[in-house]
Amino acid sequence: MPQQLPLVAPGSPGAELVVGQEGGAAVRRTVLPGGVRVLTEHMPGMRSATVGAWVGVGSRDETSGHFGSTHFLEHLLFKGTARRTAMDIAEAFDAVGGEANAATGKEHTCYYARVLDTDVPMAVDVIADMVTSARLDPAELETERGVILEELAMNDDDPSDVAHEQFATAVFGDTPLGRPIGGTPQAIRSVPRDAVWEHYREHYRPETLVVTAAGGVDHDALCAQVEAALRTGGWELGTTDVPAGRRVGATASPTGGAELTIRRTTEQANVIVGGTCLNATDERRFVLSVLNAALGGGMSSRLFQEVREKRGLAYSTYSFASGHAETGLFGLYAGCTPARVDEVTALMVHELERMADEPMGAAELARCIGQLCGGLVLGMEDTGSRMSRLGKAELVHGELLDIDESLARVRAVTAQQVQALAGELAAAPRSVVRVGPFGD
Structure with missing residues (x-):
């Protein structure tokens, strides 16, 4: 517990x-x-x-x-x-x-x-x-x-x-x-x-x-x-006995999507599309981790298979998510030929929308859960990761989960939960950033 x-x-x-x-x-x-x-x-x-x-x-x-x-x-x-x-x-x-x-x-x-x-x-x-x-x-x-x-x-x-x-x-x-x-x-x-x-x-x-x-x-x-x-070091340790309260962010105000193109004289373009997502303490963060694994978390992920393996449009493509006190960030990334940016962007968005339209199959869900569980355990094999886990538990989450409880929460994620969250992310305002050798 x-x-x-x-x-x-x-x-x-x-x-x-x-x-x-x-x-x-x-x-x-x-x-x-x-x-x-x-x-x-x-x-x-x-x-x-x-x-x-x-x-x-x-x-x-x-x-x-x-x-x-x-x-x-x-x-x-x-x-x-x-x-x-x-x-x-x-x-x-x-x-x-x-x-x-x-x-x-x-x-x-x-x-x-x-x-x-x-x-x-x-x-x-x-x-x-x-x-x-x-x-x-x-x-x-x-x-x-x-x-x-x-x-x-x-x-x-x-x-x-x-x-x-x-x-x-x-x-x-x-x-x-x-x-x-x-x-x-x-x-x-x-x-x-x-x-x-x-x-x-x-x-x-x-x-x-x-x-x-x-x-x-x-x-x-x-x-x-x-x-x-x-x-x-000169600190007075008797002025207060109660730690500072954990950060509680106000409810995030809805923001509209923005598009930004930045010129760089590179051979390849970098593109990210996405928007806001769950805050750091949302109970659905384990659902988000499964969604992220399925969409762009490894070589068997949808982005990797569709964008790289089947079409050869990018060498690197993945999804990512991070949480803050009141909101979070979710994005889809690819590096590709500048002329294919729009095609790759549309393909990444299509994969997110496809996750929202239909639930994951049992085999894909099991594979993603296995990937996360294995990564979680392997990631706790060094002292630095465990030190960091303690700091985030104290400063961010306000609770400490042992490994077994974390694994149980990941394994409890259902295909319907992933589909529902994908629907929220797909319907949210969308921002696009492109960096590469583009004209004005």
């Missing part, structure tokens, strides 16, 4: 939770003073662990004048603290053969490291130091401004990246979800150090922090290490 993850103060019922998992693993959750949440999954026999520090702030939380700050912070937290230089941080993980990185999303940011189990205390201390005590040195900020502009330029040279980024803008329009996660070159060039500092001080607080770890990790020891490291 799914385990609910309530927002409670330390010492309250539910502040300490233990959930048994398959294979002898166990998930524990503790709310520390200050509202800091710690979740661990001990995996017997693992000699490594992945530790992540999640902050419930993403690019959609940026206000005017602060655009680009979230991605800026992802870079700057590695550039030094009061106790460590940027080289100290890098050497700490290189010296033990570990890996450290970070990821920014539209609704959260995560700083994480994978190390041997004996090096978990070091990883906790370094990551906590980065989160609590980043200096945001003006000289380092200007250097990193150039690095981020190069990163954006690299992404802009990849037409598929451009297509996906512009697709979100086409679907969500002039809203926080429509802004690029990494910021625009104009925003990165113009955002001042004071704005990045204000964004950091406003959002990086104990009640917004979630620490997750999976692998060879001891929960009680980790809780003690986290609390000590945060206090060393």
Whole structure:
């Protein structure tokens, strides 16, 4: 059964939770003073662990004048603290053969490291130091401004990246979800150090922090290490005992479809067609996963077979979906010869509409469910995936599903449910983004 993850103060019922998992693993959750949440999954026999520090702030939380700050912070937290230089941080993980990185999303940011189990205390201390005590040195900020502009330029040279980024803008329009996660070159060039500092001080607080770890990790020891490291970093852990509330988005306003064509001097065109779909907590997200697998999730999928195998119109074609607090994104992608863009687009839409017109056959449904179940289990074989699962369970879903419960929900999906959802997606306003060597 799914385990609910309530927002409670330390010492309250539910502040300490233990959930048994398959294979002898166990998930524990503790709310520390200050509202800091710690979740661990001990995996017997693992000699490594992945530790992540999640902050419930993403690019959609940026206000005017602060655009680009979230991605800026992802870079700057590695550039030094009061106790460590940027080289100290890098050497700490290189010296033990570990890996450290970070990821920014539209609704959260995560700083994480994978190390041997004996090096978990070091990883906790370094990551906590980065989160609590980043200096945001003006000289380092200007250097990193150039690095981020190069990163954006690299992404802009990849037409598929451009297509996906512009697709979100086409679907969500002039809203926080429509802004690029990494910021625009104009925003990165113009955002001042004071704005990045204000964004950091406003959002990086104990009640917004979630620490997750999976692998060879001891929960009680980790809780003690986290609390000590945060206090060393200067955080007051007694100002509040209740974690910040989970993000609840307002009901998404209906948006009309948009068409966008972007000129790039490439040999191939990239096209994405789709629109909004389910939010991250919708109970039908398991239905959506089956629909996505059937439509464009593998070599046996409808898009792959119809667009590539039967007609030879594209090398790469697939479908994708992502969820946010109040809405989601669903799209069909293909890379093809520019002259065939309209034909390929019509064919992809036809496959979605065909799913809406008639239920899947038993064999196709079983194949898609098997694909998802296998992928789910295989994806949980590494500590990083399990660490990430804990963070999303705490920040997004408010419940922790063990593997068996997740598999049961996938296996419970019916052909009629998939058909009904396909009908909703097919009837929704449709956006199209094309990137390639098109004229004005």
